[in-house]
Amino acid sequence: MTRINLKRVLFWLSLVLLSTLTAHSQTLCVIDGTPIPDSLLHITIDEMRSDSAKQIVAKRLGFIPPYAIESIQTFSAEEQIRQGKNITFCKSPADIIIIRTNSLAELQWVINGKLRKPRKKLTIIDYKLSPQRITEALPRGIKPTDILTADILTYINDPRLEKHPTIVIKTKTSNRLLNQRSQPEGK
Structure with missing residues (x-):
């Protein structure tokens, strides 16, 4: 008898659950x-x-x-x-x-200190839903393996209305250039 009651209880419970989900x-x-x-x-x-x-x-x-x-x-x-x-x-x-x-939701791209144009437009919402979309939108000549750091800057409470969310990327090439400049010429 307990099996029949248990089946009935589960049946009614599932009906109640389905009705609340649709309601x-x-x-x-x-x-x-x-x-x-x-x-x-x-x-x-x-x-x-x-x-x-x-x-x-x-x-x-x-x-x-x-x-x-x-x-x-x-x-x-x-x-x-x-x-x-x-x-x-x-x-x-x-x-x-x-x-x-x-357009104020579109990401601006700053790579190695310079403003760059992405391969395809990317909004901050696209980034939040799928951060992998950054690799699809990387400017030409930049490979995902070259990226050392990537930071997202948002300006939510900034009084300047023209501020876009910005992605700031540093690549390996910028570090190589800095190392070459800091070495003496004779070596």
Whole structure:
């Protein structure tokens, strides 16, 4: 008799768990076309409809200033599906939030003390989601194996609005040049 009761309890427990998961579906947040995990940015649709939405996103992310956020749009997932949008979800979210950043979220590249242009544009959000993207965006002539140090500088509370997040890289070639300059000419 205990086996039957245990099976019933497990069955009802699984039904309750499934119903609570579907009742409390998450909000899907997309920044610059990339879905953001809830662990990185947990926001609600009500927060994003408020006047301080940009400040909320900036504070929760912690590495982007509010003025680097260009726009925030909110949609109901059911409404988008009803309108015939070509959207497919494994588990339908309650709402969809689309955030677009401007050029102030793009990383500037300083390599060996000089401003360089990357092979492809990279935002601070791309970096936070996948630091390996740095190797894809390295300027021409720089190999990942040449990198000695890489530091990310963010200017969140800086009053100068034109400050971009910056990646500062030192390579092996800069050290070789310094060593050659410091050696006397006769050796």
